[in-house]
Amino acid sequence: MPLVPLQRILGSARSDGYALGYFEAWDTCSLEAVLTAAEEESAPVILGFGAMMVDGTWLDGGGIEILGAIGRSYAERSSVDVALIFNEAHTLDQALRGIDAGFNAVMIDTHSWRTEDAIVAVRELCRAAHQSGVAVEGELGSPAEATASGVDHSHASLTDPDEAARFVEETGVDCLAVSVGNVHIMMDQEASIDLERLRSIHERVDVPLVIHGGTSFPRAAVAPAIALGVAKFNVGTVLKHVFWDGLESSVRSVGANPDVHQLLGSHKQSDVMRIAQQRMTTKVRSLIRQYGGSGRQVMVAAELSAR
Ligand code: 13P
Numbered sequence: 001m002p003l004v005p006l007q008r009i010l011g012s013a014r015s016d017g018y019a020l021g022y023f024e025a026w027d028t029c030s031l032e033a034v035l036t037a038a039e040e041e042s043a044p045v046i047l048g049f050g051a052m053m054v055d056g057t058w059l060d061g062g063g064i065e066i067l068g069a070i071g072r073s074y075a076e077r078s079s080v081d082v083a084l085i086f087n088e089a090h091t092l093d094q095a096l097r098g099i100d101a102g103f104n105a106v107m108i109d110t111h112s113w114r115t116e117d118a119i120v121a122v123r124e125l126c127r128a129a130h131q132s133g134v135a136v137e138g139e140l141g142s143p144a145e146a147t148a149s150g151v152d153h154s155h156a157s158l159t160d161p162d163e164a165a166r167f168v169e170e171t172g173v174d175c176l177a178v179s180v181g182n183v184h185i186m187m188d189q190e191a192s193i194d195l196e197r198l199r200s201i202h203e204r205v206d207v208p209l210v211i212h213g214g215t216s217f218p219r220a221a222v223a224p225a226i227a228l229g230v231a232k233f234n235v236g237t238v239l240k241h242v243f244w245d246g247l248e249s250s251v252r253s254v255g256a257n258p259d260v261h262q263l264l265g266s267h268k269q270s271d272v273m274r275i276a277q278q279r280m281t282t283k284v285r286s287l288i289r290q291y292g293g294s295g296r297q298v299m300v301a302a303e304l305s306a307r
Helices: 006-016 028-041 056-076 092-100 115-131 161-171 195-204 219-227 237-252 272-290 300-306
Strands: 020-023 045-050 082-089 105-108 135-140 144-147 150-152 175-178 209-211 230-235
Touching: 006 020, 006 082, 006 135, 006 175, 006 230, 006 300, 020 045, 020 272, 028 045, 028 056, 028 237, 028 272, 045 056, 056 082, 056 092, 082 092, 082 135, 092 105, 092 115, 105 115, 115 135, 115 161, 135 161, 161 175, 161 195, 175 195, 175 230, 195 209, 195 219, 219 230, 230 237, 230 272, 237 272
Parallel strands: 020 230, 045 082, 082 105, 105 135, 135 175, 175 209, 209 230
Antiparallel strands: 144 150
């Protein structure tokens, strides 16, 4: 099935009162785990890969193209609607390469950039992306980030609603990631969300809003956030944790003289990746349900391929 425009599935989510998850994958196993979850829940989904934690040299040496090819080949075999994003590119150049690599949505990680610099780069990205039918996610404001020694607020800034309106107007982005108390990569506690700020942004900005830091986003704030314009939650850290725990328990259960051909790469139940993948699928399914996406499959892709 062809990829579905991100704007199209975010628009349906917004008008029907649910949100989509972007469940960040890092390789074929994790991508497959996300897609399986979406198919089992009969839910549209945003597949993709993020650059934030990935070595820039690897990305620039062909990694972006490899990730794009993997993502497209899974998306094309999907039985649910899929958009494919290259998330948090380090540079404009990487995001542009994401377009050529086959992603149909791209984003630059501009959270630490001066607003004016971000506007210039994101406007240029929108111009190139829109010509190729690719969506662009913008970002204004910088969520705090969890570190080994606690939450680091030193580079954090909340999204200013008027600035957000100007950013969207001047760049032409299709959706906007905001900072309203959400915290990146935090596992052990919930973030405290400023719903009033979200309401003010929603009143001034008409594109769908995006929340990064889905791992620590409080469950109780999900429905209010959706009612205030959020149509996409980005989730990463918790997925790596459940995958890791599954992998660790399968490796620990292997006795002496491991049958490496069954344990690695067999894709059978004996493959050590299977338990990890299944745990990740279970987690993604529960998040899809939390965001109200279960059973929302509309098969925009079938309609597009019939044209
Ligand atoms: P978490 O890792 O906090 O879930 O955030 C993921 C994210 O925002 C990816 O863009």
